[in-house]
Structure formats: structure tokens, C-alpha cells
Amino acid sequence: MFNLFFTHVQEKVLLSTAEQELVKNYFIPKKLRKKQYLLQEGDVCKYLSFVEKGLLRSYNVDDKGLEHMIQFAWEGWWIADTYSFLSGESAAYNIDAIEDAELLMITLPHFEEMTLKVPKMERYFRILFQNNIIAKERRLISSNTYSAEEKYTKLAETQPQLIQRIPQNLIASYLGITPETLSRIRKNITLKK
Amino acid sequence: MFNLFFTHVQEKVLLSTAEQELVKNYFIPKKLRKKQYLLQEGDVCKYLSFVEKGLLRSYNVDDKGLEHMIQFAWEGWWIADTYSFLSGESAAYNIDAIEDAELLMITLPHFEEMTLKVPKMERYFRILFQNNIIAKERRLISSNTYSAEEKYTKLAETQPQLIQRIPQNLIASYLGITPETLSRIRKNITLKK
DNA sequence: CGGATCGTTGATCAACTTCAACGGTCGTGG
DNA sequence: CCACGACCGTTGAAGTTGATCAACGATCCG
Secondary structure, X not given: OOHHHHHHHHOOOOXXXXXXXXXXXOOEEEEEXXXXXXXXXXXXXXXXXXXXXXXXXXXXXXXXXXXXXXXXXXXXXXXXXXXXXXXXXXXXXXEEEEEEEEEEEEEHHHHHHHHXXXXXXXXXHHHHHHHHHHHHHHHHHHHHHOOHHHHHHHHHHHOHHHHHHOOHHHHHHHHOOOHHHHHHHHHHHHHHO | OOHHHHHHHHOOOOOOHHHHHHHHOOOEEEEEOOOOEEEOOOOEOXXXXXXXXXXXXXXXXXXXXXXXXXXXXEOOXXXXXXXXXXXXXXXXXXXXXXXXXXXXXXXXXXXXXXXXXXXXXXXXHHXXXXXXXXXXXXXXXXXXXXXXXXXXXXXXXXXXXXXXXXXXHHHHHHHOOOHHHHHHHHHHHHHHO
């Protein structure tokens, strides 16, 4: 169950066997069925979750009832409503499974304790968060700079796995465009070739 | 020079006098004149900078020569091309001063050493990065969900200081709209009242 | 098998951009 | 210290991009 987890952690920091054991005990395993919620808007996000297997998404719903993707998370990614998890306020996002999933979850008190007891995990998360910031910055630039077609093309270049694995309407929402527009863009691109 | 710096750090973690002294020694003070570059695209971002005084911005320039704001940083904020700073690759962003500024800068080797020697600083940055992620997520949602007018209104509500202190054309770029559109939006809003 | 959901296509519409022009202000060099 | 140029915000008119509304076939799942 922890195979992928430790592989990923060890890419950034090296844990002793004792530290690994300590870390393990803070996590709760959980299985999730396709379409099942991990978190619903309004609830407090009690867990930060590592995806061992499967595929999840986080998204918010606007006044008009439209969904806007925040993030996709598959094997090796973390997911939560970061703000709700850290502040204890109710969540603005929903999280659910696009494919059946297996998770490793940790609560905030355990997270705080773990990062204090195992400073390498503090470091791991600092690095993780850094990389997340970089990724979000890029997405933001992309969103503010490029046309719908350019955004899609860049995504297809940099994250081809995402295009392959995730339904088209969710990709559209992730890019901040309508499914119709994305469909037309894809048609347009194949015509060009 | 370090007044604001330690005020800000102490809001998140408590440092002993000895730790403060240790931390101080890793930083280099620097003054910057209005319009002066701290970083130019193509150079490596050697420093992570804390703003003691003044106002800076980071932005990138697209193929058509248009600027896109990434971030503004005034008293109490940090600024860098995060990716370049951490990876040593050349920077995609420019950073310059909108107002005369005083900075405290740290190099990556010193940053790594400091966070290892003073784990509280590791924690400080982990928290800082967390908050940054939350802010970037919100901006991204805002960018993908709302109309130009809604984006501006929300910004004016949540960051009124920003509206007051930063030239309108830069705010437009920050919101991913043209200066003309922002001008019309503002006119429109005052008409409504 | 039947209903729901998804991707596609067409037609129309609204939001925002682009291009152009003008007045005001700021700061810089003579 | 003044004058000039550069830059900024504003306004107007026209153009473009992407959203919206609607309809249809295909596929998936129960």
C-alpha cells in the first residue's frame, strides 16, 4: 500500500527505516469508488490525501452551477482543499473520484506532528509546495496570455497523459473554456495536419 | 533593516535571539531604484528577496511583446522567479521596482543551509508556500470563472491596497485584460453608483 | 433495452480586443 | 525652471473570439 508513497517521498528526501515506520502510522488508507465524493463543498476538509492508485479531481461550482476544475490527481499526487484543510474553515471545493482510487490520508494534527517529529517530511512538503507554486504560476500565465487553442495545444504538449486519461469536458473546464469550444479546437487542429 | 522581516517571521514561528542572529547572517541587503531590474529574463534568479520597503513586480513578456504580471510584492512579501531560483535554469520572468525598494536577499545555497540549520525557518517557508498556493488557486479560479468586471470587483474588494498603489495598466495585465477594458469597467462601475 | 451523458455541429450573440485618437501629467534634459 | 516628449488613462468604432442555445448521434451503464 505504501509502495508508491515512499518511492515518491524518497525522490526528495531520504528516510531511515525507523522514520518510514513513524510516518506510516500517521496515515489512514481509504478506497474510493468512481463518482464517490472525498469532500463536498461546505464540509471541512479533514484530510490531505496521497493517491496510490486511481484518479481524482477537485473543483468548485459557481453561482450558475458550472463546475471549474482546480486540479486532477492520479498516482503519486496529493489532493485536498488546501485552505480548508489548513484553516479548518468549510471547503469551497468538491473532490471526487473520476476512476476508482486508493488513498493514504492524514489529518491536520497528525500532519503537524509528523512534520515536527520528522523534519525530513517538513522538507518534503516544502519542496512539494514549491513545485506546486511553480505549476500554478504557469497555469495562470497560460490562462492570462494565450488563446483557447494555444492553451489546449500547450497542455497537450506538456501533459499528454492528462489529455489521454481525462474526459474532454473536464479538460475544457480545467482550461476555462466550454466543451463546445474545445471540440471545435480539436477538430481544427486535426484539419490543419 | 530587519524589523519588518522578523515581525513577519515571528507571526508564523518563534525564533530565539540566537536563531535570529544566525538567520540574519544569511541575508544580503539591497536597495533598488524605481524601474531598476532585480532580474531579467534569461538570467538566473540567484536570490529570493524579502521586501522591507517599496514595491516590486514580476512579469513575463510574450511573443507579441506584451507583459503579463505574475505578482506584486510590497512590504512584507517575498519575490523571485521561483522556478529559476530553485532549479538554476534561466528565468522566464522579469522583476523590477515600481517604487524605490529595500530588499533582504538570500541565495539558494544559503537558503538550503538556513532551512536545515534552523528548522523553524523550514516551517516558516512551508507555511508561506502553502498560503501562496491558496492565493494562486483563488486567482486561477477567478481567472477561469468570472467576467472581466467581476474579476476587477473581487480584486477591489479583497485587495483594495493593490488598487490604490498600483498603476491601472499593470492591474489590467494582472487580471489578464487590456487597459482599455479596465478603463471602461471602472467607468461603468462609477456610473452604476 | 432505455435513459443519461458526452462529443459534435450549426447559428446567433455578447464580451472583450484591437486600432486609433486625444488630453493630462510626469520627469528629464537643455 | 521650463518645455518637450513619453507615458497613461480615456473614449470611440470596428473586428474577433469564444459563449450560449439548440439539436443530434454515439456510447455507456443499469
